[in-house]
Amino acid sequence: MPELNWQKSTYSQEASSCVFVAATPTGTILLRESDVPETVLATGPRQLADLIAALRRP
Numbered sequence: 001m002p003e004l005n006w007q008k009s010t011y012s013q014e015a016s017s018c019v020f021v022a023a024t025p026t027g028t029i030l031l032r033e034s035d036v037p038e039t040v041l042a043t044g045p046r047q048l049a050d051l052i053a054a055l056r057r058p
Contacts, residue, residue, distance in 0.1 A: 004030065 004022040012018035018034040029048050031041045043051075 006032070 002025060004024065006020040006022045009019040009021060012034075020032050020034065020037075022030045024030065027045065029043050029045055031043070031048075032039060
């Protein structure tokens with residue numbers, strides 16, 4: 001398996017817990033939190049976009 005390019009969310013602050021995101025070659029989106037990096041959530045691009053849109057709604 002190729003090494004993943006984990007990127008820190010721009011909404012994460014330096015001194016707090018950070019959320020990291022990586023995309024696999026198959027298009028799966030992976031999410032992990034800096035306090036528990038061995039726990040990884042997997043989702044698809046459309047599902048992640050739907051979640052973000054729902055969280056942005058007032």
